Amino acid sequence: MADPRFFDRAGPFPLGVVAELADATLGANADPGREMTDVAPLQSAGPRDVSFFDNRRYADSLGVSTAGSCLIRPSDTGKAPPGMALLVTEAPYLSFARVSRAFYPVPAMEPGIAPTAAIDPTAAIGPDCRVDHFAVIEANVSIGARCHIGPQAVIGKGVSIGEDSRIGAGCSLGHCIVGSRVRLFAGVRIGEDGFGFATERESGIHVDIPQIGRVVIEDDVAVGANSTIDRGAGPDTVIGQGTRIDNLVQIGHNVVLGRGCIIVAQAGVAGSAELGDFAVLAAQSGVAGHIKVGVRGRVAAMSGAMRDVADGETVAGAPAMPIKQFFRGIASLKRLSERE
Template sequence: MSPDVRFFTPSAPIALDDLVALTGGEVVRRFEVVIARVATLAEADAEAVAFMADRKFAVALAASRAGVVLVPPSAVDLAPAAAVVIVSREPQAAWARVAAHLHPEVVLTPASADAVCEDETVVLEPGVVVGQGARIGRGTRVGANTVIGPGVQIGRDCRIATGVSISFALIGDRVKLYAGARIGEAGFGAAGTAGGPVDVPQLGRVILQDGVTVGANSCIDRGAYGDTVVGENTKIDNLVQIGHNCIIGRNCLLAAHTGISGSVTVGDNVMFGGKAGVGDHLTIGDGARVAGGAGLLADIPPGETWSGYPAKPIRQFLRESVWLARQVNRKKD
């Protein structure tokens, strides 16, 4: 799968020598290849370049169908036999340079209302800017000074407030976005280099399904390569952060100041109390609850309620809290 052409402009494929120049690496296994895209190890094909920066992805590297792999010197023997191997001491940063070259973002060029609105029932308040290729469905109202990026698709009967920005996103029907919401900004991705960290291009999208509500000044980042998805009828309070590649289920409730790190999977009917924090790459089961102020560092099974920092099942947390209070009181006595 290549990045969505509504949001990223495909560049001409590049030959191996040009690819090596971009990466600054060294070829240790050469075949004739032409590279048209970047991809993850799991999704790469013969026209894609992928990278491995950590040995915990050794199995994924060995199974990859990438045409070219960027690896550190210690991982050359782990690379698949059919792939060109380029050695780099900074493989993720090298991959980022290739990604920026092959998949530049579509530049915002304002389009006319007639070109983007489904019919005359769409209302664009003063100062709205809509990029080329965007589409806005029947009965949707867009508040003043909102910016809708190129290629964005917005469904019917949506309510978008003032000062919202939407980019790299597909929005369903009956979605509400309150003032200052930021949908589709780049996720937090950086690669280390000898000269300091560099940004890694974020090539995915945000998908908001039907009936989603996003509160004022909340941020939902687009995926690093795949999508960030918020399921039907999920309600998000003000000042909530959802990181890249998160999958949020249906009918979830996220109270203010909740922060969800990247690549978290949340089931249906999950509730987050205010200021809940969730570490990356975790899974939260259907019907689970994360108490206000909790700091989650482990998966939650379906239906359980966790609290505290680090968060744990609430009964365990309460027992430990009672025991600790008793110890303190004993010392006072």
């Protein structure tokens, strides 16, 4: 179970309630009144835990698991050991997310403004917000209801934030419009100058282009620790609704990310690139400047898209090509070097 120093657990919940939370059907032999006290992976789950089976890779674990109940696909129910209460659903992992959240709700936030926070008198802070120690809120900032501004976060002048957003420790925000239910983890940097300059031919001196756009972060976005999102040069940098950005990601100026994109750790998107809805950039991948990645387009880990990626296409390699072609090349090269 989760360390009680850090996590408060709710429940127990009877299996009938778990099934409802999970949008699952309770297996024939399961007792809807049987109480479950926690969630756990198959390997460590005990008789009062809810577990899940979503990845065939772990079929062995399922067979020997002592989990009291398990979220499972209809097609996999035959693999479960007898006696395990089955919670049958087409989407076990999604159901597990919902059940886990019931056992481990988002911790309630105690509203209040730390006396050490430095808040400009012109800032408007909505009801029931929490502002932690040494946060700085500058002139003309507007923050909606129930936001949490973490310790030492800096909200620069004129920034607006919607409702129920959480800004982590030591973040700094400038020149941006942030939506509701947005989460920025610690150390995120929003709205710094884009990397734009022109170079004098003879002297080699770099002359900055004023960066006069903003960052627009739509609702329900999450941005991982120490990631950086530069403001636009003229147009805005836009992070689409529900997009998830992992740690140490770089988003350049003028980039437009669609809805529900997934940008995994240490990936980078160069200036003026565009990603369609639900596009995925795997870890340490990159998209070159001005390139378009289509709807549900995907760039594999450590790969670099230097040409447009079509809707639904997956590319790999640096420079990136269709992923089948990439792996064919790897195989050809292997054979070639073995022949020589």
